[in-house]
Amino acid sequence: MTSTTVLRRFNRTYTQRIGALDESFLGLGMPLASARLLFEIGTTQPVTVQELRARLGLDSGYVSRLLRGLESRRLVALSPDPADRRRRVAALTAEGARLLEDLDERSDDLAARLLEPLSERQRARLADALATADLLVRAATIAFEVVDPASPDARLAMGHYFAELDRRFEGGFDPGPLTEADLATMRPPGGTFVLARSDGEVVACGGVQALGDGVGEVKRMWVDDGWRGAGLGARMLRRLEDDAAALGHTVVRLDTNATLTDAIALYERSGYAAVERYNDNPYAQRWFEKPLTAPAAAARRPRG
Amino acid sequence: MTSTTVLRRFNRTYTQRIGALDESFLGLGMPLASARLLFEIGTTQPVTVQELRARLGLDSGYVSRLLRGLESRRLVALSPDPADRRRRVAALTAEGARLLEDLDERSDDLAARLLEPLSERQRARLADALATADLLVRAATIAFEVVDPASPDARLAMGHYFAELDRRFEGGFDPGPLTEADLATMRPPGGTFVLARSDGEVVACGGVQALGDGVGEVKRMWVDDGWRGAGLGARMLRRLEDDAAALGHTVVRLDTNATLTDAIALYERSGYAAVERYNDNPYAQRWFEKPLTAPAAAARRPRG
DNA sequence: ACGATTGTCTGACTAGAGTCAGACGAATGA
DNA sequence: TCATTCGTCTGACTCTAGTCAGACAATCGT
Known part of the structure; x- marks a missing residue:
C-alpha cells in the first residue's frame, strides 16, 4: 500500500470514529464556531479581534457577531485597545475560563472513553503511533x-x-x-x-x-x-x-x-x-x- | 504524556491540517452530505435506501431528499426493489460512477500533495504510524x-x-x-x-x-x-x-x-x-x- | 381480510456557518 | 486638515444539514 492510500484509509477511519472529539465542544449549548473562538481566545489571553479573524480565517462580520454572543453570555470581555482605539481586544471572564476548563475536561473524558477498550500496551502503542504521525503531519505542513x-x-x-x-x-x-x-x-x-x-x-x-x-x-x-x-x-x-x-x-x-x-x-x-x-x-x-x-x-x- | 493527551494533541493537528481531505469532496459543486451519500452508494452498488440511512445515520426524509437531488442530476438511479416494492434501491449511473472516480482522484491528489514535502523515509514512517493508529482506533471502536x-x-x-x-x-x-x-x-x-x-x-x-x-x-x-x-x-x-x-x-x-x-x-x-x-x-x-x-x-x- | 407495521416521501421547520455590501468612527499620511 | 485607510460593526442574505410530523402505499401477521 502506498502512503497516500494509507493516509486516505486512516482519514476515513478517523473522521468516522474520532471526528466526534471536536463535537465534544458541543453539548454545552454552544455552537462549534463559538466554542472554537472561545478556545482561541483562551490560548492567548488578551487578543485583538483582528488576530482572531486571521487565525480562524473568518469574516470580520461573523467574528463580530460571534463575539457579541459570547459577550452577552458574559464569557468574554471586550475592550478597546488603548494603543489604537479602532481595535478591540478580547479576554476571558472568570466564567469564560471556567467554561473552557469544563469543555476541556469533557474532551478529555471523551478521549479517555475512546481509549478505554484498549489494553495499557495497546494504548501506549497508539500514543506512540499518533505522536509520530503528529510530528510528521506537522512537518509536512510547514x-x-x-x-x-x-x-x-x-x-x-x-x-x-x-x-x-x-x-x-x-x-x-x-x-x-x-x-x-x-x-x-x-x-x-x-x-x-x-x-x-x-x-x-x-x-x-x-x-x-x-x-x-x-x-x-x-x-x-x-x-x-x-x-x-x-x-x-x-x-x-x-x-x-x-x-x-x-x-x-x-x-x-x-x-x-x-x-x-x-x-x-x-x-x-x-x-x-x-x-x-x-x-x-x-x-x-x-x-x-x-x-x-x-x-x-x-x-x-x-x-x- | 498520557495517551489521552497525545490523542487530543493529534486531534488538533489533524483536524487543522488534514480535515480538509474530506472537503476535497467539495469543489465539484456538491454539498458534503450528497457526496458522502454518493460515495456510500458507490461502495456497495445496488443498495436499499434503508441501508444508506442506517449506514450514514441520517433521517429518512433527509436521505430521500438528497437522493432526489442526486437523481435529478442523473448521478444515481432509483428503482423499486422487486423483492419488496416498498423498498427502493439506489445504483450509480455511468455519469455518477465517473464523478465518483473524479472525486476519488482529487482526494488522492490532495493526499499526495500533503505528503509531498516529506522524504520517502518519512512517508514510510508516517504510513506505518497511521496504519498502526488505524488498526488500534478501529479496534477501540469495535x-x-x-x-x-x-x-x-x-x-x-x-x-x-x-x-x-x-x-x-x-x-x-x-x-x-x-x-x-x-x-x-x-x-x-x-x-x-x-x-x-x-x-x-x-x-x-x-x-x-x-x-x-x-x-x-x-x-x-x-x-x-x-x-x-x-x-x-x-x-x-x-x-x-x-x-x-x-x-x-x-x-x-x-x-x-x-x-x-x-x-x-x-x-x-x-x-x-x-x-x-x-x-x-x-x-x-x-x-x-x-x-x-x-x-x-x-x-x-x-x-x- | 384487515389492522398493524414498514419503507419511503413530502411539507414545514430550525440552527449553524458563513458571505457581502455598506456604515461609522479612529488613525494616518501628505 | 482632510482624504484615505483601517478595524469593527450591522443588516440582509445564502447554503448546509438536519429534525419532526404526518401521508401513503406495500407487506406482514393473525
Missing part, C-alpha cells in the same frame, strides 16, 4: 518563506540560533552585536534569509550570503529542538541550496563547530565534502562545500 | 453484541471459524451439520453467543455453553485474520468470561488443538491452566480451565 533578515521574526530565529550555540559550545558563544552590515549580507542580490513556520511560529531558519566568484555560504541554520528528527534540517538546507542556485551561485560552502555532530552528519548525508579552512571564524573547526549542478533538481527528492 | 447463534451473522461467523480450522489442521476439519440442538447449547439459560462487529462487519465471535455444575465452556472463538494483533481475542475471551459469570458459571473450560499456538498463548496469558481431557472432542489435544472469581472484575483490565 511553510517556508523568504523574509528580510532584519524583520522581527528573523531576529527572533537568529536569537534562538545564537542561544543554542551558546548552550552547546564548551566556552559558550558570543555573536557580538547584530550589525546592519551583517544582516545586509543575507539580502539580494547574492544573499537570502528563509524562515520555516508551523502555525505561525518560527521553527527553523537559515541564510545564504555571497562569498564572491559564484560561491555562496550557508549561514545561521537552526532548527527548533522540538522539531529534531522531522527532516526539517534537510529540507531547509535543500531550500537554501535551491535559493543559492537561483541567486547565481554554483557552489555553496559552510562552516561548523565540531561539537555539532548532528549538523555534520546532515551535511555529509546531503552531499557536502570536507574542504580546507576558507575563513577565520574562530568557532569553526570543520568546513564543507557542495557544487550546485542543475537548480538543485537532483537534490529535490532525497533518496530516503 | 462493538460487542449478544446474538442468537442461529442468526445469519452468527452462522457466518461460525462458518469463518470452521473454515479456518479446516485450513490450519493437518487433516482438515469437518464440523458436521450445524444442528439446532448444537446451536441451542449457546442460548440462555447457561449459554450465550457473542459477535464483534466493526462497521457492521463481523470480525470475531465466541460462544459459551453450560457443562453443568457451575462449569461453562468457551466454544467457537474466532478472530478475523485482518484483526490479529489488535487484542481482539483477549477482549472477546474476557467478554465471554464476564457473560459466563453472569450466567452463573464459576469456572470456564475450553479445549483446543495443539496447532493453534497463538490461541494457546492467549489462554495462558489470560490465566487459564492446563487440565486433563474433559471431553471426547477428537480434534482437541489441550484442555484448559479458569476459575471465575468475582464477576470477572479482576480480569477486566489486563496487565498490559
